[in-house]
Amino acid sequence: xxxxxxxxxxxxxxxxxxxxGMRVPARIYATQNMIEAIRNDNAPVQAANVAxxxxxxxxxxxxxxxxxxxxxPIGGVAAFDLNKGVISPGGVGYDINCGVRLLASRLNRExxxxxxxxxxxxxxxNVPTGVGARGDLRVSHAVExxxxxxxxxxxxxxxxxxxxxxxxxxxxxxxxxADTSVVSKRALERGRSQLGTLGxxxxxxxVGYVSEIYDSEIARTLGLELDQVTVIxxxxxxxxxxxxxxxxLGVMNRAVQKYGIDLPDRQLCCAPIDSPEGQxxxxxxxxxxxxxxxxRQVIAQWTRDAFQEALHLSPNDIGLRVVYEVAHNxxxxxxxxxxxxxxKLCVHRKGxxxxxxAGSEELPPAYKNIGQPVLIPGDMGRYxxxxxxxxxxxxxxxxxTCHGAGRAMSRKKAKKVASxxxxxxxxxxxxxxVQASSRRTLDEEIPExxxxxxxxxxxxxxxxxxxxxxQLRPLGCIKG
Amino acid sequence: xxxxxxxxEHIDHTADAGIRATAPxxxxxxxxxxxxxFDLILNLKTVDTELTRNIRVTATDxxxxxxxxxxxxxxxxxxxxxxxxxxxxxxxxxxxxxxAIRGEPLDLTKHEIYTEVKAVTYHGLYIKETTEGFEAQxxxxx
Numbered sequence: 001x002x003x004x005x006x007x008x009x010x011x012x013x014x015x016x017x018x019x020x021g022m023r024v025p026a027r028i029y030a031t032q033n034m035i036e037a038i039r040n041d042n043a044p045v046q047a048a049n050v051a052x053x054x055x056x057x058x059x060x061x062x063x064x065x066x067x068x069x070x071x072x073p074i075g076g077v078a079a080f081d082l083n084k085g086v087i088s089p090g091g092v093g094y095d096i097n098c099g100v101r102l103l104a105s106r107l108n109r110e111x112x113x114x115x116x117x118x119x120x121x122x123x124x125x126n127v128p129t130g131v132g133a134r135g136d137l138r139v140s141h142a143v144e145x146x147x148x149x150x151x152x153x154x155x156x157x158x159x160x161x162x163x164x165x166x167x168x169x170x171x172x173x174x175x176x177x178a179d180t181s182v183v184s185k186r187a188l189e190r191g192r193s194q195l196g197t198l199g200x201x202x203x204x205x206x207v208g209y210v211s212e213i214y215d216s217e218i219a220r221t222l223g224l225e226l227d228q229v230t231v232i233x234x235x236x237x238x239x240x241x242x243x244x245x246x247x248x249l250g251v252m253n254r255a256v257q258k259y260g261i262d263l264p265d266r267q268l269c270c271a272p273i274d275s276p277e278g279q280x281x282x283x284x285x286x287x288x289x290x291x292x293x294x295x296r297q298v299i300a301q302w303t304r305d306a307f308q309e310a311l312h313l314s315p316n317d318i319g320l321r322v323v324y325e326v327a328h329n330x331x332x333x334x335x336x337x338x339x340x341x342x343x344k345l346c347v348h349r350k351g352x353x354x355x356x357x358a359g360s361e362e363l364p365p366a367y368k369n370i371g372q373p374v375l376i377p378g379d380m381g382r383y384x385x386x387x388x389x390x391x392x393x394x395x396x397x398x399x400x401t402c403h404g405a406g407r408a409m410s411r412k413k414a415k416k417v418a419s420x421x422x423x424x425x426x427x428x429x430x431x432x433x434v435q436a437s438s439r440r441t442l443d444e445e446i447p448e449x450x451x452x453x454x455x456x457x458x459x460x461x462x463x464x465x466x467x468x469x470x471q472l473r474p475l476g477c478i479k480g
Numbered sequence: 481x482x483x484x485x486x487x488x489e490h491i492d493h494t495a496d497a498g499i500r501a502t503a504p505x506x507x508x509x510x511x512x513x514x515x516x517x518f519d520l521i522l523n524l525k526t527v528d529t530e531l532t533r534n535i536r537v538t539a540t541d542x543x544x545x546x547x548x549x550x551x552x553x554x555x556x557x558x559x560x561x562x563x564x565x566x567x568x569x570x571x572x573x574x575x576x577x578x579x580a581i582r583g584e585p586l587d588l589t590k591h592e593i594y595t596e597v598k599a600v601t602y603h604g605l606y607i608k609e610t611t612e613g614f615e616a617q618x619x620x621x622x
Contacts, residue, residue: 070603070621094598094621131521131596132561132586189559200596201622239558242598242621246551249602267603411622412492440594480596 004044006035012463016044021264022051026060029397029463034064034455041066046073049264053078054272055085057338057345061397063352064459065406065451069093071267074351077400079336080273082344086261087278088270089248089285091348092331096244096285097292098203098236099170099327100375101300102386104222105229105307106319109209112229112475115310116433119207120476122306123435127205127299128197130437130480137196137298144192145180151290155297161304161322165297167364169325170354173293175332179283184247187284191240191291196298200441200480203235204380205303211383212471218370218388222323224470231320232384232472233299234377236329241288248281273346282331289330296325323386324373328353328403336398347398355389355401355466374466376457378405380434380479381427381447384472385457392464401466405453411444418443433476441480487512490520496622497595498604504613506542507569510549510577513616514567517550517600520620521557523592527565529582538576543605545575546616550600553581558596561586595622 006014009027014035016026026047030038038044043066050072051060057079066075071090078091105112112119128134139147147154152166152173166173198205210228213219224230237244255271255278256263263269271277300322307318331348338345356362356372363372371388378384393399409417423442427434436442460466487508488501499516503509518524537552539545557563564583571578599621607616 070601131593132558132588134561186555186559190555193559239598246599267601410492411497412490437588438592438594444595 004048006039006044012459016048018051021262022048023053024051024056024059026051026062028062028066029459029465030064030066031455031459034459038066041068043068043073046071047076049268050076050078050091052262052264053080053086053088053268053270054261055081057081057343061400063400063402064456065351065402065404067406069350071265072348072350075402075406076350077348077352077397079345079347079398082273082333082346085273085346086270087273087281087331087346088268088348089245089252089281090267090269091350092245092285093329093350094242094245095236095329096241096288097327098329099292099296099325100377101233101296101325102323102373102375103231103300103303103320104224104323105231106317107229108227109229109475112207112311116207116476119307119310120433120435120478122310123205123303124478126302126306127478129478130200133197133437134193138193139195141188141192144188147195147294148180148183148287148290149178150174151293152297155294160298160301165300165322168322169293170327173297173325175286175289177283178286178290180287182280182283183287184243187240187243187247190243191238194238194240195291195295196302197238198235198299198478198480199238200438202445204477204479205299206232206474206477208232208384208472208474210470211473214468214470218469221367221370222373222386222469223321224323224386230472231303232375232377233296233303235295235299237288237292238295240291244284244288248284251277251280285331289327292327324375326353326375334398336394345398347400349400351403352400353403354399355387355393356399357389357391357394360399371467374401376402376404376453378453379447379450380445380474380477381430381432383453385453385468386470386472387457387460387466387468390464390467393466397465401460402456405450405456407449408451409449414444414446414449415440417448418446432474434479436479438480445479486515488516488519490516491617493619496619498617498619500615500617502610502613502615506614507572509607509614509616510546510569510572511567513546513550513618514553517553517597517620518564520595521597522563522594524565526591527563528584529566530584531562532580532582533562534578534580536576536578540575542574542607545577546607546618547600547602547605549577550618554597554600563591597622
């Protein structure tokens with residue numbers, strides 16, 4: 001399929017009608033302006049390709065930040081019937097449980113601004129970033145397996161943060177069903193030295209402040225107020241997850257033949273959920289999910305330590321309570337209502353965030369009446385958003401919304417655009433203190449290399465799948 | 481244009497990156513692809529080749545062998561903290577190769593590291609014979 005027909009459902013939703021081998025229609029959330037750009041990418045074809053997979057329920061979905069990905073588009077959501085459906089590593093991505101944690105401090109912008117340089121330097125010292133960075137945590141094989149089974153719970157037991165943190169993490173920072181016996185030696189080896197590291201590319205740790213509030217009641221429930229200093233941690237399961245994905249692709253390619261699954265693109269390789277291959281991937285993927293939960297828990301504690309070092313304040317004065325943590329590359333078993341009937345489904349989210357509405361059982365009691373917080377990072381220079389899940393998501397997107405801005409330029413193009421410029425200096429002129437392991441990372445990650453995340457979150461709000469609560473602007477950032 | 485001296489070029493891909501390599505024979509094609517991979521990861525000029533490691537890779541076919549070869553090199557880099565800048569493929573068939581690779585232990589104060597390669601993918605992967613020899617394309621997930 002090289003061209004797709006896009007039919008407008010309403011101002012913020014487009015449909016690729018079912019044709020050929022598609023089992024369901026594909027649907028893309030976007031504004032009229034966005035859909036023109038999306039059309040030029042190969043991503044709508046990918047959304048249509050996903051609709052070919054056995055057991056897919058209702059629609060192959062894509063969020064407004066859709067762009068080309070390996071097999072599945074980034075920004076894709078697909079739910080599968082547990083009996084007839086498949087699990088696909090390409091529907092999760094290489095960086096399994098890449099996610100975002102938001103911490104809220106008790107400090108305001110004025111208190112932190114004069115110390116930003118010291119703070120960013122302390123963060124850079126405390127949190128290993130970039131390629132080849134080793135965490136202080138060089139765990140043994142036996143300990144690594146505990147991390148894979150227990151996730152952030154393991155980290156809390158070791159003194160990184162507290163039990164209270166876990167209440168505000170998706171899955172409470174620990175997913176059941178992690179099977180360490182199906183994990184390769186290579187994955188274990190790649191993961192071992194990378195626990196407690198941020199990584200490179202688009203991952204970052206950002207200090208910012210609440211710059212706008214759109215819903216004061218929900219913001220109050222989340223404990224967010226104007227000018228309050230916040231921290232966003234964006235990272236995932238590091239080399240461990242990359243290797244789990246890589247290992248599974250070979251197995252899944254053989255499974256496709258074994259089970260006679262007809263695919264429009266080899267990269268959609270998958271296996272029936274209840275097959276040995278499907279179960280093995282799920283067991284290994286969940287290990288990676290737990291690795292990432294532990295990783296962010298450890299980094300959050302080092303962030304608190306860095307604030308203490310730089311600001312010479314007590315942990316109590318600093319705060320840095322977990323507002324919430326979301327996963328945006330994951331497959332999970334969830335119950336959703338489909339055509340008036342409750343169904344247990346395997347929901348793949350690849351560059352998409354769970355966005356459960358108010359009333360969902362999975363929410364922490366404090367957030368039950370407001371919906372699940374959704375954290376959408378933007379680029380280094382502009383802003384990020386805090387949203388909550390809305391009823392439309394429960395009705396239409398298996399409780400999902402967008403995950404970020406999405407790139408507007410390739411890395412090569414961004415490097416060209418940044419060439420001859422001092423990006424760190426430019427950001428400093430805008431009041432943002434940045435420290436990165438590699439200058440090239442800064443060049444590749446220049447703000448203009450990304451789309452404006454406001455367009456993405458606005459489209460989700462207009463479509464009724466999530467609701468804007470607050471905007472955060474950066475003050476400082478560390479990167480790989 | 482593929483530079484004649486280096487035998488590879490970086491190609492543009494929205495979120496990721498790739499290389500296109502050319503060479504008169506298969507051994508050099510694999511060597512050039514390896515140089516292309518490490519040229520993406522770090523500044524090769526900062527690497528001395530004081531240490532040699534011998535490696536052997538097997539796969540089901542020629543394309544898969546290229547992916548396995550580059551994956552092995554990336555794995556060696558990430559887990560043994562050694563950077564490589566010189567690659568010599570000594571024996572190569574359709575499904576296996578033997579090579580000597582040279583480099584030195586990673587030193588973040590000396591080596592200029594650019595990026596991390598998560599995986600070598602099968603997306604857009606090809607090896608084809610041309611009038612001048614061979615050409616290959618590989619996309620990396622960054």
